[in-house]
Amino acid sequence: MLERALRKNTARVTFVLPAGTPPAEVSVVGDFNDWRPGVHPLTPRKDGNRAVTVELPTGRSHSFRYLAADDYWFNDDTADDQDGPNSLIHT
Template sequence: MSLKKKPLKSKPICKVSFNLAKEQAKAAREVHLVGEFNDWEIGATPMRKQKDGSFSATLDLATGREYQYRYLIDGDIWISDPEADKYAFSPFGDCENSVVTV
């Protein structure tokens, strides 16, 4: 599963773990998580490469809203999350953004 959500009881925050499987990452050297939560800043959220070849990152996101995002592989290839909660039209290019609902 690529999205794991763990709401905090003490705050309106949810810990969201994003995981890009090895099959989607292919032979990536680096992957960045880019989206509304980091103002679409390309280098703001690098993902960690795991021993199995997948990449992961965990963010604290405010609950009660949706966030659009995509993965950027090696600074060149944009992909959507195949296990996103839903998808939204992107005005940039011929694609859809992934959406996580928290």
């Protein structure tokens, strides 16, 4: 799930996954962090879900995927679109 808060020149995008789905550590990896795993790990929230918030410039599209243990890549079903094998979010 994606949560968004728009500001003047940026969008605060929160990437959210249910606890334990998948059961391993997960990070969001995309063009906004040069596709580097571990830069934006999802951490537990009080509601039991896991999340990480990233500031992105507005007026752009960003490709991303989630990466879990054992090189398990997966997409976000709530993303705005698909960009080949990647999820896509428009800010």
